[in-house]
Amino acid sequence: MAKVNQNFDNLVPNYLFAEIAKRVNRYVAEHPDNHLIRLGIGDVTLPLAPVVVEAMKKGCDELGCKETFKGYPDYEGYGFLREAISGYYKRFGVTVDPDEIMVNDGAKSDAGNMGDIFSKDNIVLVTDPVYPVYVDANIMSGRKIIYADATPENGFCALPDPSVHADMIYLCSPNNPTGAAYTTEQLKAWVDYANENDAVIFYDAAYEAFITQDDVPRSIFAIEGARTCAIEMCSLSKTAGFTGTRCGYTVIPKELERDGKNIYQLWYRREATKFNGVSYPVQCAAAAVFSELGLQQIKENLSYYQENARVIAQTLDELRIPYTGGINSPYIWLQCPNGMGSWEFFDCLLHEIEVVGTPGEGFGKNGAGWFRLTSFGDKDKTIEAMERLKQMLKK
Incomplete structure (x- = not known):
């Protein structure tokens, strides 16, 4: 009999981003007219140079x-x-x-x-x-x-x-x-x-x-x-x-x-x-x-994402939410507001303002109570997501 690698039994049952996809897909199926803004998985959105x-x-x-x-x-x-x-x-x-x-x-x-x-x-x-x-x-x-x-x-x-x-x-x-x-x-x-x-x-x-x-x-x-x-x-x-x-x-x-x-x-x-x-x-x-031209053209795309990071960071500053990142990084790591757990905050963002992020608990025990947003989204949608966040937390 062919034996499998038993070490796989020690893995977390669901890979973090697979679990996120499952929850988002379920929400989309229940709300077909949604206006989701995805600031979760760190995929880029601008075309190649x-x-x-x-x-x-x-x-x-x-x-x-x-x-x-x-x-x-x-x-x-x-x-x-x-x-x-x-x-x-x-x-x-x-x-x-x-x-x-x-x-x-x-x-x-x-x-x-x-x-x-x-x-x-x-x-x-x-x-x-x-x-x-x-x-x-x-x-x-x-x-x-x-x-x-x-x-x-x-x-x-x-x-x-x-x-x-x-x-x-x-x-x-x-x-x-x-x-x-x-x-x-x-x-x-x-x-x-x-x-x-x-x-x-x-x-x-x-x-x-x-x-x-x-x-x-x-x-x-x-x-x-x-x-x-x-x-x-x-x-x-x-x-x-x-x-x-x-x-x-x-x-x-x-x-x-x-x-x-x-x-x-x-x-x-x-x-x-x-x-x-x-x-x-x-x-x-x-x-x-x-190449010289290549580095020049990709710098324009990087600047676009860096501006998105600035918008997110500025919003968190306004809301007085602690965070790291955004200066040397496309990621912003924020403390979940009001003492929420990271999956609790994920569901809150998804169901209340239709914004998708990444729960910190998926990255280890020290991620509990923290949350990752990415700057790789569309500029206008990033601005809109931050406006929704402000409205939700200022209620």
């Missing part, structure tokens, strides 16, 4: 000619894209060699799969609240997971406890869901802790393009010592609207080793076995993101 679309079209045209046709892509990604990514890092003072970059179909894939090359005996540390994939992927593998508390008292930026040992550490900055971002000093504390414990940091920098403050690093490799303890995962999903196009990249320094093994080589071997790469037209489109 024109230069990106043209590059993808050109890539498709090249596949239609024998002379320029491409078959299987390189496992690590085409050289022209890795060179472009390397050049992007130089813009904020970080040196990453093209040969240390692995192109993928989004940061979530590598965040969930990177554990394949590490022993199941490793102790995993995550911050709480936490992006669910870090926890779920390691539960599936049967690893022990410990938590570092991110709370209002530390600005939702958990710091390492020297008395606690961990082997694998997941950090996300700017953070999903809290919107909090580590300063250089705070991130240095994690790098020092990882090196002292021979641990590896899996650093999710999917939202680095939203950083505006000088003391918040765009990359963990801006921190001294990170090259001997860190892997960085990035994504074009939020930077350039690739949520449906699917492209990201992971940086593994060539000197990173553990247990006598080179981590880059292990990951390359894993990818060669389980992943056939990202399509040529998509990689062409991704490279266009990092």
Whole structure:
């Protein structure tokens, strides 16, 4: 008899966003004339930049000619894209060699799969609240997971406890869901802790393009010592609207080793076995993101979302509701008003003003009583949602 992975029994029965979808779909079925505004799941709403679309079209045209046709892509990604990514890092003072970059179909894939090359005996540390994939992927593998508390008292930026040992550490900055971002000093504390414990940091920098403050690093490799303890995962999903196009990249320094093994080589071997790469037209489109015109055009989209974040934050300031995020992040993490629980507040918003957000409890125990809103919606609808919120809470 084929036996199943019993670790799946330890997962939360319903994935957070699946539960949200179920409740929203039930409401829509009962209220077909609804006027829902969705500020929950962090999907983008603006189209791809024109230069990106043209590059993808050109890539498709090249596949239609024998002379320029491409078959299987390189496992690590085409050289022209890795060179472009390397050049992007130089813009904020970080040196990453093209040969240390692995192109993928989004940061979530590598965040969930990177554990394949590490022993199941490793102790995993995550911050709480936490992006669910870090926890779920390691539960599936049967690893022990410990938590570092991110709370209002530390600005939702958990710091390492020297008395606690961990082997694998997941950090996300700017953070999903809290919107909090580590300063250089705070991130240095994690790098020092990882090196002292021979641990590896899996650093999710999917939202680095939203950083505006000088003391918040765009990359963990801006921190001294990170090259001997860190892997960085990035994504074009939020930077350039690739949520449906699917492209990201992971940086593994060539000197990173553990247990006598080179981590880059292990990951390359894993990818060669389980992943056939990202399509040529998509990689062409991704490279266009990092061109001068591409960076200019995506900046316009980022500014649009940043203005939405400002509108949400301004509303919460007016209502005197505590929150984090919105400055270096597209997410705003707010304390549920009137002592409500996060699912209670979710249902209240859905049924009273037809606005959808994300309950904090879905991100861990420290998310209880907190709620995530995203700035990725339509500008006019974001303004309307905040007007509805003000009317509801000022009754």
